[in-house]
Amino acid sequence: MALMTTLRSLRQRRRAEREFDDEAAFHLEMETEANIARGMSREEARLTALRAFGGVVQTREHVRDTRALRVESLWLDVRYAARALMAQRRFTCAAAGMLALAIGLGTAMFTVLDALILRPVPFRDPAQLAHVWMGTDRGGRVVVSPAVLKAWRESAAFEAAESAMSATVLLQVGETVVARESATVTPGIFKMLSNVRTLRGRLFDPTDGRPGEADRVLVSETLWRTVYGSDPAFVGSSITVDGRRSVVIGVLPSDFRFPSADTVLWRPTNLTGRAEMAKAYVRFASNMMRADSLRLATEAARAADGNTAQLRPWVYPLAGLTDSNATQSVRVLAGGVVLVFLVLCANVSGLLLARLTARRREFAMRAALGASRARLLRQALAESALLAALGMAGGAAVAWAFVPVSQQVIPETLLLQTLNPLTLNGRALLMTSAFGVVAILVSGLLPAWLGTSLPAGDSLRVVDRGATETPAARMVGRALVAIEVALACTLLVGATVLTRSFVNMSQADRGLQTDGITTVWLALGSSAATDPAGRAGIARSVEDQLRQLPGVRQVAWSYGLPPHGGMLSFGEWTSDRPGALPINLNLERYVVTPDLFALYQIPIVRGRGFTSSDTFNNVIVSQALASRLWGDADPIGHSFRFIQETFQVVGVAREIHFPSLDPRADLPEFYHPYTDVPSTPMVSLRCEPGCPDAAVIRHRLASSHPTVRVQAAGTVDRKYVAELARPRAAAAVALTFAVFALTATAAGLFSVLSYAVTRRRREFGIRTALGATPRRVRHVVLRDGLIVAAIGLAVGTVFAIPLSGALRSLQYGVTSSDPLSWAIVLATVALTAMAASWFPARSAARLDPIVLLREE
Amino acid sequence: MPKTEYLQGALDLLILRTLALGANHGWGIQQRIRQVSGEALAVSQGSLYPALHRLEAAGLLSSEMSTSENNRKARIYSITAAGRRRLTVETEDWRQFTLAIRRLLQEG
Numbered sequence: 001m002a003l004m005t006t007l008r009s010l011r012q013r014r015r016a017e018r019e020f021d022d023e024a025a026f027h028l029e030m031e032t033e034a035n036i037a038r039g040m041s042r043e044e045a046r047l048t049a050l051r052a053f054g055g056v057v058q059t060r061e062h063v064r065d066t067r068a069l070r071v072e073s074l075w076l077d078v079r080y081a082a083r084a085l086m087a088q089r090r091f092t093c094a095a096a097g098m099l100a101l102a103i104g105l106g107t108a109m110f111t112v113l114d115a116l117i118l119r120p121v122p123f124r125d126p127a128q129l130a131h132v133w134m135g136t137d138r139g140g141r142v143v144v145s146p147a148v149l150k151a152w153r154e155s156a157a158f159e160a161a162e163s164a165m166s167a168t169v170l171l172q173v174g175e176t177v178v179a180r181e182s183a184t185v186t187p188g189i190f191k192m193l194s195n196v197r198t199l200r201g202r203l204f205d206p207t208d209g210r211p212g213e214a215d216r217v218l219v220s221e222t223l224w225r226t227v228y229g230s231d232p233a234f235v236g237s238s239i240t241v242d243g244r245r246s247v248v249i250g251v252l253p254s255d256f257r258f259p260s261a262d263t264v265l266w267r268p269t270n271l272t273g274r275a276e277m278a279k280a281y282v283r284f285a286s287n288m289m290r291a292d293s294l295r296l297a298t299e300a301a302r303a304a305d306g307n308t309a310q311l312r313p314w315v316y317p318l319a320g321l322t323d324s325n326a327t328q329s330v331r332v333l334a335g336g337v338v339l340v341f342l343v344l345c346a347n348v349s350g351l352l353l354a355r356l357t358a359r360r361r362e363f364a365m366r367a368a369l370g371a372s373r374a375r376l377l378r379q380a381l382a383e384s385a386l387l388a389a390l391g392m393a394g395g396a397a398v399a400w401a402f403v404p405v406s407q408q409v410i411p412e413t414l415l416l417q418t419l420n421p422l423t424l425n426g427r428a429l430l431m432t433s434a435f436g437v438v439a440i441l442v443s444g445l446l447p448a449w450l451g452t453s454l455p456a457g458d459s460l461r462v463v464d465r466g467a468t469e470t471p472a473a474r475m476v477g478r479a480l481v482a483i484e485v486a487l488a489c490t491l492l493v494g495a496t497v498l499t500r501s502f503v504n505m506s507q508a509d510r511g512l513q514t515d516g517i518t519t520v521w522l523a524l525g526s527s528a529a530t531d532p533a534g535r536a537g538i539a540r541s542v543e544d545q546l547r548q549l550p551g552v553r554q555v556a557w558s559y560g561l562p563p564h565g566g567m568l569s570f571g572e573w574t575s576d577r578p579g580a581l582p583i584n585l586n587l588e589r590y591v592v593t594p595d596l597f598a599l600y601q602i603p604i605v606r607g608r609g610f611t612s613s614d615t616f617n618n619v620i621v622s623q624a625l626a627s628r629l630w631g632d633a634d635p636i637g638h639s640f641r642f643i644q645e646t647f648q649v650v651g652v653a654r655e656i657h658f659p660s661l662d663p664r665a666d667l668p669e670f671y672h673p674y675t676d677v678p679s680t681p682m683v684s685l686r687c688e689p690g691c692p693d694a695a696v697i698r699h700r701l702a703s704s705h706p707t708v709r710v711q712a713a714g715t716v717d718r719k720y721v722a723e724l725a726r727p728r729a730a731a732a733v734a735l736t737f738a739v740f741a742l743t744a745t746a747a748g749l750f751s752v753l754s755y756a757v758t759r760r761r762r763e764f765g766i767r768t769a770l771g772a773t774p775r776r777v778r779h780v781v782l783r784d785g786l787i788v789a790a791i792g793l794a795v796g797t798v799f800a801i802p803l804s805g806a807l808r809s810l811q812y813g814v815t816s817s818d819p820l821s822w823a824i825v826l827a828t829v830a831l832t833a834m835a836a837s838w839f840p841a842r843s844a845a846r847l848d849p850i851v852l853l854r855e856e
Numbered sequence: 857m858p859k860t861e862y863l864q865g866a867l868d869l870l871i872l873r874t875l876a877l878g879a880n881h882g883w884g885i886q887q888r889i890r891q892v893s894g895e896a897l898a899v900s901q902g903s904l905y906p907a908l909h910r911l912e913a914a915g916l917l918s919s920e921m922s923t924s925e926n927n928r929k930a931r932i933y934s935i936t937a938a939g940r941r942r943l944t945v946e947t948e949d950w951r952q953f954t955l956a957i958r959r960l961l962q963e964g
Contacts, residue, residue: 019921019931020905023882026930027901030883054902 020060028053077382084383091355092387095348098744099391099439102344104398105740106435109337111399111428112406115420116330119427120320122255122420124194125286128159131259131318132280134301134311141314144280144301146271151304152282157296159285162189163271163278164259171265172240173227180223182241182265183258192283193258201235201250208249209268217246220264221254241265257419259318281318290315319419325662326414328809329730335806336491336737341435342442343487343741347748348387349443350480354755356380356451357473363452376452384444392436399432400424409732411725450476477752478788484748485792488741489829490799495731495738496821497807497814502731504813506724511656512562513601514716518691519561520546520683522701523709535677538708543683545704549697551687556596559678564658564719566590566669574641575629583628588669591678597653599686607636607651614673620651624668660723661812680711691715730810742828745792746836753785753840764844765852774845781844785837786830793829867899867907868916869950872935872943875917879934881924882908908933916942 028049035045053059085092121129134148135141144163152161162185169182187204190196196203199221208216217239224234231237238245246267257263259281271278284293298312321327356363363376371379403424407415415422450473522542529535543555560566566588574582590596594610597603597620605623626635626649635649647670658666685691692700694713701708757764764777804815814821874880874888885908886899911917916939924930935943 022921022929023905023931024901026881026924026928027883027886029928034887052901054900059902059905 017060024053024056024059074378074382077379078386080379081383081386085386088355091351092390094747095351095387096390096394098344098348099388099436099443100394100398101740102341102348102439103391103395103432103435104402105337106341107395107399107424107428107432108402108406109334110431111403111422111424112410113330113334114427115418115422116321116410116414117327120418120420121318123318125283126318128284128286129193129318130282130284130315132282132297132313132315134308135314136310136312142311144278144313145305145307146276146278147305148301148308149271149278149280151300152280152297155296155300156285156288157293157300158282160188160192160283162186162192162281163269164189164281165269165277165279166260166263169242169265171223171227172243178227180227180264181260181262182267183260183263184267184269185259186271187268189258189281192281196252196256198250199253201248203250204266204268206270209270210272215244215246216249216268217241218250218252218266219248220252220256223264224251225254241267255421255423257421261319261416261419319417321414321417325809326417328806329726330414332494332730332806332810333733335803336494336734339487339491340737340740341439343484343491343744345439345442346480346484346487347744348439349447350477350484350748350752352384352387352444353447353450353473353477353480354751356447357470358755360451360470373452377448380448380452381440381444384440384448388436388440388444391439392432395435396424396429396432399428409729411729413722413725446476474756477755481745481748481752481788482792482795484741484745485789485829485833486795486799488738488745489793489796489825490803491734491738491741492825492828493796493800493821494803494807495734496824497804497818498727498731498734498810500814500818500821501810501812502724502727505659505661505727506720508659508813509657510563510659510720511602511654514563514720516687516690517600517716518685518687518694518697518714519712519716520685520694520697520701520710521561521680521712522683523680523711524677525707525709529679529707532676535679535681538705539677539681542701542705542708545700546683546685546697549685549687549692549700551689551691552685553688554595554599554686556599556684557593557674557677558596558682558684559591559674559680560589561682561684561716562590562600562602562669563656563716564588564660564665564667568667569642571642573629576639576641577630577633580629585625585628586664586667587625588667589672590669591672591674593674596684599684600656602656603654604651605654606634607649609651610671610673614650614675616672616675617645617647618650619647619670619672620653621649621670622653622668623655625670626652628668658723659720659812661726661810665723684716727810727812742832746832749785749788749833749836750840752788753781753837754843756784757781757840757844760844761847761852764847765849768847769849777847778841778845781841782834782837785833785841789829789833793826796829866950867903868911869943869946870897870899871904871907871911872916872939872946875933875935876940876943879932881930881932883930885933911939915939 028046031049031052032042032045035048036042040048119126123129132144133141134144146163149161149163152158164183164185166181166183168179170177170179185204187206187208190203198218201218204216204218219228219234219239224230228234228239235248235250238247240246252266259279269276284290294313294315301308301311301313321330366376366379367373403422407422450470453470453472524535524538529538539557543557546552546555567590569587569589571584572582573585573587574580592610594612597609604620607620610618610620621629621635629635629640630638635652637649639646639648641647653671656669660666694710697713698710701710764780767777768774870889871885874885874892880888882901882904886901886904889897889899908917908919912919912933916936917933918936919931919933921929922932924932
């Protein structure tokens, strides 16, 4: 009722006023008539009535005040807050800007977390979707056969069962050929995932994919825009896929990613083709237990296909980070954002506190005029709420700008593990508002409480003197800065450790020289390649072609490419040392021509290199393997066993290293001589000044050897670059955060000290008048700032201890307790604190007592 | 006509008591208070109307624009259930208060 009246009064304020005028007029008339009845003349009766009524206007205003209750006064608060913020533009810009940065970073981070961890499968009811393989309990996994998939569709095991097989296809566009990822899917898959809609054209219908009608394709918006130039008449036109003409029937939005993040073309199948494979994706029925579904599926599979008698279905998620290291790095990133968010909120809080305490006179005046504490609090909170609203608007813009940046910074290996397109969406904007609310609560509540706390009675008197801050506000302001220093210090420790990791890793000893080396992986696909002599002949003529390319100086053949590209052998290795026990080791094995060592500049440190008389079991071991098997003894002439084989050591090569965050990636190795050309050999080329582009090599071999296929070609360095992507991203992000935090902290310290200096002008003036030197006054302020920074540093050191544990998966060759890292952090924080304190200190030292006394 | 100062609580009580007898407009309430108190209590319009609107905002009264007995537009106030409850409480408080005052005065 009261609320209705309130709302009514807000909406129909004019009408309420008019109604009161009616009410007053009625009252006057009644009074006049009563006076006439008492025997007065009409004129006299009216005047008496008016006199008795008093001021109509005052009464009307009084009535309006009582009616204009909460909502309207809230509106007044907001208008007042807006005027206050407008009046202090610099403060408003600084505070709203920091809130926008905090909220925007938070939102962008949430978008990343959402895409990578919370919601990697952005389809309807993703918990019910699964990717299914058949397998034994011992670990072997095979794809589901088409017969089984069809049986599942007819059984009650799943709500839907569909197939999607990925493949790389070659698209011919004009004169060029590009390779892209595609998938062959059953037509029902789009309906199973969610309500997928095409941008143009239509989806597959059940008739698509029948033999003879398989030449229809769906194309992603990305492919349409990048490769086909957004051709408006694209749907209905035909494109060349793997040499076959196919009709485009529709364009899917770029947000749709399935079955892989990089799939851009879909072809239909109904699984009736010969030897066709299925890769099953299913949707569980929501009303059936998982175990029951899987039992039904097992029964149906065994009835449909005799080959699966020993197998049962195994369920996997469609996407998402499976690597714990990757998940950990995303968590660390999120933790960093939380710290930056807190630093920025603490900073805004400090600004608000300074501003509200500066306005204590105003609050005291209002309190003296009868405003309650609650009323003042509401006023103060209205200002921070308005700031937060500004921050939210700015934050959405910041997030909008940050999300594409994060897509560039996050390593592709992580991005490919999600089907979520990582775009700013409704969920993220909801988070923006949530962050806004948290920001206003974190940053606004405490200053509002302190700013409006006025000691009863003496408030006006004390405040009027404008002498010093209240002790509480002073304490809290410094505590806020100390917290900022602590958080910034924690972020800085993280940033230093991660940056040093990155530098260490990029400068780590690799044990070989890869500059100017390009490798080519071939497939000798002709009929002549079936016997060793034929393969050797092809290899010789391919080598002749490659040597004619511009700049090529050295050529070496191998199977397996260093670094980190050999054949992996896991198991027990036994040396011929008397009484030697088998050692469990993971090793890399390379099959190489003698000149490969020279090409990669891997020195043979003991024994000899390969000669043409060596057999496959004469091997060169790496230093690490030699010391594992024989310790310090000379291994030349010794042998070692692996399962049934025995290898004779003819030489020891320098160890090659593959720097990686994952210590398991860098394995010891040994080399076999290249006694036989395999059907998929690798060639390494060393060129000066640089090797020809991969495309040039492909083109040269395509014209000279049409049957030889280039499976991959590129520089060796790209392996290191890919491995460095994660530490580089981590270091870049951590450094950015640390710079944000440090800048905000410096600004916070600066504003707190400047404010303190303004409040203590009289004190400094008097000190100077009594003979204090400017140097002495400057020291007072500097000491103030440095004490706060020192406390923050001490707390930050404590904060940094759990951080070192969290960062372990991102560290390379450095620890959080590393003295150099700490020295860098301490020096940076100390210098920042000095710089931030210097200007307030100087302005305190320059105060002129004469001017101050005149002001009084 | 003697002017009597009284507490705001008393004014609320008088209004609620008057309206408990039947819905009325502002002027009617004022007249009724004056008559019943034997001209001893005069409520000025400047206090009456804000009080009426305040009580309405508090949900103790409700009002609507309608036509008065002499066919004029007037706002008619009536008491709500919450208003009646408040009246009972306030009446009891007032009774206790006046009793206390009377005892105090009789002592001397």
